[in-house]
Amino acid sequence: MVDEALVNEIVRRVLGALSSPAAPSASAGPAAPATPGPATAPTSPTMPAPATGLSPSPAVPPPSTPRKPAPSPMPMPNPVPAPSGPRRKVFVTADDFARRAGGTKTVRLMGDEVLTPNAEDYAEIHRIRIERIADPVAAAPAEQAVDVIAAAHGSGLVVSGPEQKVASALTALGRDGFAMTRFDQTDCWMRNSSALLKAIRAGPIGSGVILAPTSPAAVVFANKYRGIRAVTACDTDTVREAVEALDANVLVIDHGKRSFFEIRTLIKTFLAARALPRTRSAILDTFDKLEGKA
Numbered sequence: 001m002v003d004e005a006l007v008n009e010i011v012r013r014v015l016g017a018l019s020s021p022a023a024p025s026a027s028a029g030p031a032a033p034a035t036p037g038p039a040t041a042p043t044s045p046t047m048p049a050p051a052t053g054l055s056p057s058p059a060v061p062p063p064s065t066p067r068k069p070a071p072s073p074m075p076m077p078n079p080v081p082a083p084s085g086p087r088r089k090v091f092v093t094a095d096d097f098a099r100r101a102g103g104t105k106t107v108r109l110m111g112d113e114v115l116t117p118n119a120e121d122y123a124e125i126h127r128i129r130i131e132r133i134a135d136p137v138a139a140a141p142a143e144q145a146v147d148v149i150a151a152a153h154g155s156g157l158v159v160s161g162p163e164q165k166v167a168s169a170l171t172a173l174g175r176d177g178f179a180m181t182r183f184d185q186t187d188c189w190m191r192n193s194s195a196l197l198k199a200i201r202a203g204p205i206g207s208g209v210i211l212a213p214t215s216p217a218a219v220v221f222a223n224k225y226r227g228i229r230a231v232t233a234c235d236t237d238t239v240r241e242a243v244e245a246l247d248a249n250v251l252v253i254d255h256g257k258r259s260f261f262e263i264r265t266l267i268k269t270f271l272a273a274r275a276l277p278r279t280r281s282a283i284l285d286t287f288d289k290l291e292g293k294a
Contacts, residue, residue: 094118096261100235101128108132108237110268112176154205155180155271156196159255160189160212166255169264178271181205189213190221197225200249207249207274209267215254222250226291236269243273247284 090113092100097119101107107123108131109115115123115130123130157180159166173180183196189212196208212218215232222230230250231242242248251270255263 089114090261090264091116092119092261094122096259097122097128099262101126102235104237105129106131108240110265110272113265154207155274156183156199156205156208157181158183158189158192158196158208158210158212160210163255165260166211166263169260169267172264173267173271176268178268180209180271183208189218193218193222197222197228197250201225201227207271208251209270210250210252211255211263212252213254213256215252218252222252229287233266236265239266239269240273243270244278245281245283246287247278247280249274 090110092109092113092115094116097107097115105127106129111132122128155178157170159182170180183192183199185195186192189210193210193212196210199205200208210218210222210230219230219232222228228250229246229248230252231239231246231248232252232254233239233242239248239251248270251266253263253266258266
């Protein structure tokens, strides 16, 4: 039987250790069963109380690393004023440039046409010479010689069927300052073309463009009208030569076989050439005789 004095001593020491903030010593002996004590809950000596109310220290560089001053903002350059005119740059790709070259060694570019790097490489490899021509949208001189054909500034347009690339090309031409009167009053391109050709003969407009499903049929149809000299071409040089030498007043384009760039460039070249005065050639005199005008 355990001595009652020993039991009382163990209980006294356990209660003293529980109520004391210091950790119990190893000589305290084995732990005794918990007995009812004060209402205050004992604090475990092995579990530290969680820290509360801590504020993070400010992030500062180490003392050994000096703080660099913030760089001053770079002054912004003055904005470059936008060009006053409505013209935009037209990029000519290598494929477009190759089609326009067509095996020749000279290609003419309008003032707002820019070659892409691949197109420049193509021109250098094939040794193709590039001629820059100014956009010939200028008024005719005040006094014309008798052998000079006056410039024609008005132009009509017939489009066979809606197509997105045609609409985009016409929008681009409008931004470039080339406006045309639409003659698409019916769903038949031949009837619309007839109205356009009659207007050219009567004089309200000086030239016309027909975007037809088949260019040979449209050319033959247009040339049945007296005074109409319709042509079709696949490059700008041919269009320009037809206007300068033959006074071509109608351009026919098979838009189904042409790209957006080709449609825009061919029409622009045609209208620009028609806007300049031209020297009358002997071929035109022959045409007049054949038509019974002389």
